[in-house]
Amino acid sequence: MTDLFSKFDALIAQREGLLATGVKDPFSLVMEEVKSPTVAVVNGKETILLGTYNYMGMTFDDDVIAAGKKALDEFGAGTTGSRVLNGTFQGHKECEDALKEFYGMDHAMVFSTGYQANLGIISTIAGKGDYIILDIDSHASIYDGCKMGDAEIVAFRHNDVEALEKRLKRLPADAGKLVVLEGVYSMLGDIAPLREMVAVAKKHGAMVLVDEAYHDFVADPSYSSLVDMVKKGENVIISRTASKIHGLAGLRTAFVIARPDIIARLQPLSTSAPGVFGALGAAASIQDTAFQAMVKQRNIEGREIMKTAIAKMGRKMTESQTNFVFFHAGMPVEQVQKAMLAKGFMIGRAFPPYTDWVRISIGTPDEMRAVAAALPEVISGAPKSLGSSER
């Protein structure tokens, strides 16, 4: 009888080999206390979190916590059912109302996580005989959505408008087509030529789903959200999340914005909604536009500090417009993690196939200055030439 786990033997051996070198297992790095969105006590030591998904958001904001607690008090910890059955609470409506006001839209829809939003929309609306055309560097949620459905999946080279158009041209004219894009790419952090791509998709009769998870962090004036196109009635669906600039990943809440007729047809197909405490917590954060502006500004400041430091070290980095930088360290991420942890900084995981590139989430400007001071000693000896990951 085949052991179902035997296919992981090589991976498990690799992990054990790494642990033998003194690298810490993520499960043994325990946060005993979380002191701020970007600082925690890890195994007894105060540590700056550089792989955090709290970013600098509303994680500990009084209004958010109060709204979530009130929802727990009033509605309890259960649901009465999925929203398509009998589970729409006042909190879901309030969150959708906050979204409508924020975006100036008539319609919006809450989801539990951006992952679920992408998964649900893609797997539902693209079915047998339809085509999904996606950027090769798309997020896992997009690929998983593709796998769940029965559509044919066609990939095109990252951010290449011509490659997208060539493929759209080759598809049957009368087939249903969904082009899936990210406004800002979640692994590389670079922005997409969104408007050119939407124009091409429109020309070939395709609907567009764009994940705008990182939208709020972009400083490049040539980039803008597609909300205006939704308002104009274009065939565009936007997914957003409360897990990025809001820093509320623990609330499991995301949003979808689209034309009224699209939302009206999506809503009855959706079984994924956040708990009411998540919806109301997120609503409190959405309404705090001053805080969002402050985080955006502070993020740009921290990002510039990191970019300057990385350039000074002579390292290659991606053109990040997000709340992280991604740069070539020239040595395995695990080694950088180990050395930086000893200095009081916790770095996140590797992003294969870029296993010698490091991603650092942006914290406060002071925290970024501390990272910039600590990093050179760790990576200065590593080679600067890129291996097979060069593109």
Add this chain to the structure above:
Amino acid sequence: MTDRSEMFDRLKGLIAPFNKKGVDVSETTTFAGDLEWDSLTVMDFVAEVEDSFDIIISMNLQAEIENVGQLVDAVTKLTAA
């Protein structure tokens, strides 16, 4: 020369720039095992084949193609359509 060997030669020509290890390419050569291509290389190669033949090789179909012979079959079928 048969149509099949012509197709094989054409695809072998497209494989060459990506064949960094200088593997001797036959119908049974596998992309992941023998050529040791990673996902980025596969993407670049597929784009080359698609553009050369003006076809689409969907990811669903790619998942079924493990060796060069299977690619010859798939491209033959797609170009005949």
